[in-house]
Structures are given as C-alpha cells and as structure tokens.
Amino acid sequence: GDSVTQMEGPVTLSEEAFLTINCTYTATGYPSLFWYVQYPGEGLQLLLKATKADDKGSNKGFEATYRKETTSFHLEKGSVQVSDSAVYFCALYNNAGNMLTFGGGTRLMVKP
C-alpha cells in the first residue's frame, strides 16, 4: 500500500535559519502530494500541494518540489520565523484509493 516517510523531529532552529524537512513516499500510479501544517491547539491546514511530477508548490515562503525520480517532496523555507513553529505533515493522495495517506509528522521549533 501507499506510505509516506518523514524525518523524525523535533527540528529546532534559530529564527532566520534555513529549513528542510524531508519527505519520501511509496505509491502506485501518480499520486498528488501535500504538506499540511498544524499550529498549536489547532487542526491541520493545507500548506501547499503539487499534483504532478516537477510541479513546485509554494505558500507563505514554503516550497516543495514533486520529484518522481527520487519519490520525494521535501519542504523548504529560506528564513524561518518563530510563528512557523508547528507540526508539519507530508501526505499523498492516490486516485485509486480516494484517501489521503499521512506521514508521521515533524515538529518544528523556532527559537528567537
């Protein structure tokens, strides 16, 4: 079946540091890929998405590129802020199953 693997956290960075959170996947066919973010005390929100190979999703300074050759969708941000502290989930959607499959989540802590 489909699966998503994320780097384990927590990831602790200083403000303005560069962020990378790794995500790799296993799926049949051509899934769509997503990053969701969960701020403290809140539900998940869709952060960005990419629906086909080589697409780049971007939002709020975050970016991720759908790399089919490496089955990866790493999340990056050039300069993190304290307000980016949250849990980030990588996910894939496969038309065959009509369901989202989530990774384990990575907690990001940004210190001033």
Add this chain to the structure above:
Amino acid sequence: DVKVTQSSRYLVKRTGEKVFLECVQDMDHENMFWYRQDPGLGLRLIYFSYDVKMKEKGDIPEGYSVSREKKERFSLILESASTNQTSMYLCASSALPQSYEQYFGPGTRLTVT
C-alpha cells in the same frame, strides 16, 4: 470562512463507557472523515463517509463506529472505550471530487482511564 467544529476539546472517560464524538461542518461538503493522531504515527483514518447514511472503513476501524444522519454532522462512537483509544481525534471534511483538500477541526483529546 470554512469551519469544522468538534463538540469537545478535551474529554476524560472511564474504561467501558460509551463515548460520542461529534463533528459539524458548515461548508455543505459531501465527504467527512475521522482520524486519530498519535505521536510518530501521524494521522490514521478510522472511518469516512461520502454521503448521508453512507460510511466506509478506513485503516483502523476496530472498536469504532460512525453515524451520519445529516450532511453536516458526522459522529464517531466508541462502543466500549479502552485505554488504547486514548488519543487525539480529528474530524475533517472535503468537497467532491478533490477530496485531498480536507478541512480539519481543532481535534478532541480523549483520555480513557
């Protein structure tokens, strides 16, 4: 602004009790979902519903049931709560056909003692 609400943020129940978790969405979405969130395991799908009175099992349905009598409301039922059901429960909804864009409620943290 889209909204998914859950009946409780925190809930403490005893082993063997019947537990109801309620979820309401105001977006007229067809699909609704119940997940549980556990550290290191991410979100795992318990049940989902694509229409009123319809339900489908997700990855971990054992020990749970659901009810969808109205389009906007999706209830998760723990028939006889057990300590291994202590978890964060998240409800979500989405519009057909792009059910990947799901809107989540704030979650209910359930503790079973």
